[in-house]
Structures are given as structure tokens and as C-alpha cells.
Amino acid sequence: MRRFLTDTLSTVNRLQHAFTGHVLLYHSTFSVVPGEIRRNLHNVTPEVLSQQLAWLKKYFDIVDVDELFGENIDVTGKVAITFDDAYQSVFSEALPIVEALDIPCTIFLNGASLSGKPFWRDKSRYLINQSLVDDFLTFCPSYAETHNLTTDNFYRASKLPRVNSAEFDGVVDEYMTNKGIQPNAVEYCVNNRQMLRDHPLITYGNHTYRHYVLSSLSDEQQEHEIGDNHRMLNELGLKVSRVFSIPFGGDADLNEATTRILDQYGYEGFLYSRGAINFGRAS
Amino acid sequence: MATKDFYTREEQLILAAQVDQYGYEGFLYSRGAINFGRASSRQRLNGLMYRERYMVRSTFAGFQTQILRLCVKGVVRR
Numbered sequence: 001m002r003r004f005l006t007d008t009l010s011t012v013n014r015l016q017h018a019f020t021g022h023v024l025l026y027h028s029t030f031s032v033v034p035g036e037i038r039r040n041l042h043n044v045t046p047e048v049l050s051q052q053l054a055w056l057k058k059y060f061d062i063v064d065v066d067e068l069f070g071e072n073i074d075v076t077g078k079v080a081i082t083f084d085d086a087y088q089s090v091f092s093e094a095l096p097i098v099e100a101l102d103i104p105c106t107i108f109l110n111g112a113s114l115s116g117k118p119f120w121r122d123k124s125r126y127l128i129n130q131s132l133v134d135d136f137l138t139f140c141p142s143y144a145e146t147h148n149l150t151t152d153n154f155y156r157a158s159k160l161p162r163v164n165s166a167e168f169d170g171v172v173d174e175y176m177t178n179k180g181i182q183p184n185a186v187e188y189c190v191n192n193r194q195m196l197r198d199h200p201l202i203t204y205g206n207h208t209y210r211h212y213v214l215s216s217l218s219d220e221q222q223e224h225e226i227g228d229n230h231r232m233l234n235e236l237g238l239k240v241s242r243v244f245s246i247p248f249g250g251d252a253d254l255n256e257a258t259t260r261i262l263d264q265y266g267y268e269g270f271l272y273s274r275g276a277i278n279f280g281r282a283s
Numbered sequence: 284m285a286t287k288d289f290y291t292r293e294e295q296l297i298l299a300a301q302v303d304q305y306g307y308e309g310f311l312y313s314r315g316a317i318n319f320g321r322a323s324s325r326q327r328l329n330g331l332m333y334r335e336r337y338m339v340r341s342t343f344a345g346f347q348t349q350i351l352r353l354c355v356k357g358v359v360r361r
Contacts, residue, residue, distance in 0.1 A: 002344065009347035016354055023336040044341050051343045068334055075334070082336065249336065259329035269332030276335035277353045279361060 014059045021075025021278040023065060023271060024056075025249075028087035028188070029094040037125040037188060040155050046093040053081065053101055062103040064203055065243050068278070069268040075278045081105040082271065084207055084245055085119060086190040091197065098201060108207035108245035109196075111232040113189035119211060120169040122186040123176065124158055132179075139175045161252050165212030166221060198238055205241035206230055206267075213248060219257040226261050242268040249273025 027042040029049055044052070056062060056079050065080035067073070081098070083090045086109045098105050113119055127133050133154045137144040144150075147163050158168055176183070190196065196204065208214065208225040209232070217225065226244070233240050244267045246254050251274065262270060326332060337353060340346045 006344045006347055009344075009351055013347055013350055013354075016350065020354055020357070021334075022350070023334050025336040025338045027338070042338050042341075044339055048341060048343055048346075052339060052346050055343070065334075069332055243334075254328075256329055259331045263329075263331055267331070269334065270328075271334055271336050273336045273338060275337045275353065277337065277350070277357050278335050279357060 010055065017059050017077045019076055019279065021068065021077065022056075022060070022079045023068065023278070024052075024079065024081050025271075025273050026081070026083045026090075026094070027085055028089050029083075030087075030089045031093065034188065036129050036186060037122050039129050040125050046097060049094055050097045050101075053097060053103060056081075057101055057103055064104045064241075065106045065205075065271070066203070066241050066268065069243055072281055074281050076280060082108060082205075082245065084108045084273075085110060085211065086113060086207075087188055088190055088195065089188075091190060091195050095197065095199075095202070099199070102201070104201045104203070106203045106205050106241050106243070108205040108241075109229070109233065110189065110207050110209060110211045111229045112210040113187075113191055114193060114232070116183075116187075116191050117210070118183050118186040119189045120165065120172065121159070121211065122188055123169070123172050124155060126181075126186045127172070128155060135179075136172070136175050139178065140171050143171055159213055159248060161213055161215040163213075164216045166210070166217060169210070169212070193236065196236065196238060200239075203239045203241045204233055204236065205243060205245055206233055207245045208247050211247045213253050214246065214258045215253055215255045219261075222257050223261055226258075226265060230265050242266070244270040246270055246272060 026044055026049065028044075029046055030043055031045055031047075033041055033043050053062075060079040061077055062079050062081065065082055068075050068078060068080055081103065083094065083105060086107050090107060094105075110119065127136050133151050137149060137151065137154075147157070147168075149157050149163075157163065159165070206226065206229050209229040210225060212221075212225060214222050214225065244262050246258070249272050251272075254270075259270075337349070340349045
């Protein structure tokens with residue numbers, strides 16, 4: 001019955017080629033997600049990824065995400081594949097699939113990970129998965145109270161624009177140092193430039209230096225987050241996208257300063273992550 | 284006014300800033316066209332183009348259900 005339903009949906013969805021365009025967002029692609037970050041991580045296993053991409057390749061035109069930007073571009077029937085945060089599993093598990101299917105993809109990187117600084121959201125997931133949130137809130141009672149952080153809302157509240165991400169990350173670092181937790185306990189994103197493959201099918205894109213909520217930052221901090229990563233990417237000598245991926249990707253996660261800075265750096269456009277698809281022409 | 288009357292992108296930005304400075308909500312083209320829903324505002328923010336993405340569900344069946352729902356949602360919104 002389930003198989004019948006999936007086959008029926010697949011048949012109906014093929015028709016979308018005639019009027020929709022998709023930009024798919026993946027994060028990690030672990031076969032088995034490490035226990036330290038399991039809860040709250042968006043993961044698609046290599047097996048499912050392969051199934052999804054093979055289906056898309058059969059019924060849609062898979063293109064580089066940059067090809068969906070520009071005046072009078074029609075996105076109908078096109079699909080772009082993107083991976084945010086550059087988890088190591090993308091390089092070890094997803095890229096062989098992408099290569100075997102001969103489809104392009106874009107990996108949006110955070111430069112801080114490459115410099116050996118663990119991804120701050122993985123640190124948050126670590127605290128949750130290790131049942132350390134209560135202990136963390138006890139460690140910084142006034143900070144938690146000021147920002148209305150509780151055990152129940154910890155994950156969601158810590159990524160709201162009202163909580164300055166840089167400040168929050170600093171408090172978590174203090175806590176981890178105080179508890180003797182080694183930073184490499186949460187190093188799951190690419191932390192070595194040698195891992196970045198130079199391949200005609202792979203493009204690298206700007207996802208800010210530290211993946212902070214841009215609208216939670218001052219204009220100057222935003223300039224650093226976007227600009228530092230922009231420069232780092234251009235120094236890699238790899239194929240770089242002219243499209244920017246907004247960390248968290250919601251309406252409230254960027255503001256006017258964000259678009260102004262992106263425009264200054266010459267970005268063609270940006271990607272939301274609002275659970276939606278695209279239709280027709282850009283303008 | 285037609286698009287070509289704005290000349291360069293820099294001049295477009297200067298004009299937009301001047302329009303904004305005097306508190307105008309926006310401006311009207313005269314390009315022999317009509318408007319549809321929120322189509323144009325969905326594709327640009329502060330002049331910068333954007334595209335929509337979605338986080339792909341972790342099963343194949345879930346993915347098929349997801350894209351059908353997104354399609355229906357998108358069509359209804361348009």
C-alpha cells in the first residue's frame with residue numbers, strides 16, 4: 001500500500017517539470033548520525049540521497065544553482081542541489097553519489113570550520129544530546145534570564161534574532177572550557193582544506209564565516225561574517241558561486257544591512273530556506 | 284517611465300534612494316503590463332534576487348509527499 005502511494009506520488013510529481021523549479025537543501029549525509037548531535041540535526045542518509053537525486057535526474061534538469069539567477073531566467077523544470085555547512089559526511093558520502101550521477105551541486109561553507117572552530121549549532125546540539133542544557137543554564141543564570149532561555153526552548157530560542165549569536169557562542173565556549181569539554185568533541189564539519197575537492201561538478205558558496213543569525217548582529221559584525229568568508233572562499237582557488245546562502249534562511253534571519261552588504265560584494269542573489277519552491281521567471 | 288529610462292544600475296539606485304528620502308512608498312512604471320499577485324515582490328528583496336529552498340525530508344516517500352505539498356501551497360499562494 002505504501003509502495004503504491006509512493007509510486008502514485010512519483011507519477012504525479014513528474015508533471016511538476018512543466019511548471020516548477022526546485023532548490024534542494026541538504027545538510028549532513030551520515031549513514032549513522034553521531035550520537036552527540038543526533039537530535040535536531042537535519043540528516044539524509046546516502047542511500048536515501050541517492051534515491052532522491054536519481055529520481056530528480058530522471059525527470060528534471062539538474063543545474064548549478066547560479067544558473068537559476070539572472071535577468072529573465074526561467075526556473076521551470078530545473079533543480080539545483082545545495083549542501084549547507086559542509087559536513088564532512090558530504091565529502092565522504094554525498095560527493096561520490098553526485099559524481100556517479102554526474103550532477104552539479106553547491107556546497108555552502110563556513111570559514112570558521114575550516115579554521116578548526118566547531119560549528120556553534122553542533123555545540124548547541126551537543127549540549128542537548130548530552131543532557132547538559134540545565135547545567136549550562138545554571139552556569140550562566142543572568143544571561144539565560146535576560147535572553148529568556150529555558151530547557152524547553154533552548155534550541156529554538158538560541159537561534160532567534162533577539163539573541164546575538166556571537167555572544168551566545170562565546171558563553172557556550174566559556175561553559176565548555178569550564179567543564180573541560182574538548183572542542184573536537186563536536187568537529188563534524190570540514191576542518192581541513194585538503195578535503196575540499198576541486199571538481200567541475202562542485203561549486204563552493206558563501207554561508208558566512210560562522211553561521212551566526214545575521215539579523216542578530218550589528219552591521220559591522222555582519223560585514224565581517226560575509227566579507228571574511230567571501231575573501232576566504234576566493235583565496236581557495238576553487239569554483240565559487242555568486243549566490244549567497246542565508247544562515248537559517250528565514251525571513252527574520254536577514255535585514256536591510258544583509259542585502260546591502262551582499263550587493264556591495266557583488267552577489268547575484270541569495271537563497272532563502274522557507275520551505276517553498278519556485279515558479280517561472282525571476283523578473 | 285520605462286526600464287531604459289533608469290540608465291545604469293548605479294543611477295537606478297540613486298533614484299531609488301531619492302524616492303525613498305522623500306517618503307514615497309514606491310513608483311509606477313508605464314510598461315504596458317498588469318500585475319499578478321505578489322509575484323514580483325517574492326523574487327527580489329531590497330533589489331537583490333532570491334530563490335526559495337526547502338530542507339529535503341529524510342525518506343524517499345516523505346520527499347515525494349513534501350514536493351507535492353509545496354507545489355500545491357505554491358500554486359494556491361500565487
